[in-house]
Amino acid sequence: MSLVSNAFILFILTAVLVYYLVPSAHRWWVLLVFSYIYYLCAGLKYLPFLLFSTITTYLCGIWIERAEKAVKKKILITGLLLNFGMLGIVKYTNFLLGNVNALLGLNLGGIDLLLPLGISFYTFQSSGYLLDIYWKRTDAEHNPFRYALFVSFFPQILQGPIGRHSRLASQLYIGHTWDSSKFAAGFERILWGFFKKMVLADWAAVFVDAIFGNPDKFDGLAVFGVLFYTVQLYADFSGGMDVVIGAASMFGITLDENFKRPFFAVSITDFWHRWHITLGTWMKDYVFYPLSLSRGMNRFGKWAKKVFGRKMGRTLPICLANLVVFFLVGVWHGAAWKFIVYGMYNGVIIAFSGLMADNYRKWKKALHINDKVFWYRGYMILRTFLLVNISWFFDRADTVGKAVKMIGQTGRLVPAQLLEIPAGKEGLAFTPYALAIIGAGCILLLLVSILQERGIRIRECLAAKPLPLRFVIYFGLVLIIGFFGSTASVRGFIYAQF
Secondary structure: OOOOOHHHHHHHHHHHHHHHHOOHHHHHHHHHHHHHHHHHHOOHHHHHHHHHHHHHHHHHHHHHHHOOHHHHHHHHHHHHHHHHHHHHHHHHHHHHHHHHHHHHOOOOOOOOOOOOOOHHHHHHHHHHHHHHHHOOOOOOOOOHHHHHHHHHOOOOOOOOOOOOHHHHHHHHHOOOOOOHHHHHHHHHHHHHHHHHHHHHHHHHHHHHHHHHHOOOOOOOOHHHHHHHHHHHHHHHHHHHHHHHHHHHHOOOOOOOOOOOOHHHOOOHHHHHHHOOHHHHHHHHHHHHHHHHOOHHHHHHHHHHHHHHOHHHHHHHHHHHHHHHHHHHHHHHHOOOHHHHHHHHHHHHHHHHHHHOHHHHHHHHHHOOOOOOOHHHHHHHHHHHHHHHHHHHHHHHOOOHHHHHHHHHHHHOOOHHHHHHOOOHHHOHHHHHHHHHHHHHHHHHHHHHHHHHHOOOOHHHHHHOOOHHHHHHHHHHHHHHHHHHOOOOOOOOOHHHHO
């Protein structure tokens, strides 16, 4: 059931109605039932994977809490191996077989494996829960049905955000009272998400698919292809988050934000603090800190200190931990070398920036450059935007080779080739109008982002307006979506496939 469909709107309104009609103490049951109904709509075949992750982490969580200190770590490792083992088998088996064949000259056949929807998200969420119990950041949930709700809460299960038990669980179990302001805020946010997805992402996807699908034919559009992909990916993913967070708000539940205007970032590190925030914080808390503070990394730091000096001895372990994190980020994105290159590209830039940090400070001091000066901040934003767009070639192209080839084509600009791409069902005649819709939508999105970056809380300002004015704004947004939404084939959310 797509998040941008009439069926989902009907589903969420029905769930909200039933939720507030049921006595407060039993409302979490409504969320659990509707969460499983929602997931079953994707297909019964996906259910065993969700149940396996839920049951194993539930049992291991209680076991860790009750076990003696000497065996807690063994139980944790068992739970993580079961959970990530399932993810690894279904997502990476064929990738590994293909590489074994290439290295050893074998001809091992691939396995027809099912990739359950949202498996990366609920695997990470439930694994984080186990680690939090082990580190005593949260208590184990002893009610299996309540825990099942934490893993399967339907707005977020397919594409996040990746929740933390300490922040999310209590909100799910409390019977929230009706709050018209939260319902209205949720409805407004869902509409904004629909706008991003249907007007921007889906129209941009028409041009992205054409350019990346046939880079030889459209060899003068490589730059436009990656720019359109930037629009598609951001509008698709952040639009999905708007729908998810808005839907949860209707039940009185506040989910973690996943985006914070990433294209105002002044460095790749800053970009990852603003883009897919819950994945970044998950990697930071559960991979980066444990790894950088581990005994092995401590020994590496001491060795580096002896060989390279005190500063490098302190910096190199952090750089290595960052490389490991972004290798995992790449692997998380998909079972292909292009995703690993995508992750390592980001990791290398961040690691190199860490190594060069002292030099950067010295250079700026010598040149009397103030980081907060408008022109220099603008330069850093443009530089980061360029670096991010280079990484998107590896994320979107079919292979690493094709990505490199398209990067090489960026020096050739033939904008007229855009008019050779049919605008979905409307054909070539509508192509200029589709481009105009994308341009106007981007300008609107940019203006909203600028206001938010300056600290203006647009949603709160809108909520303070009289009801008739808000109704006009909402109705106008509905009309814009209806009139200007993509008429190309219906597309699911990109990250729902992870």
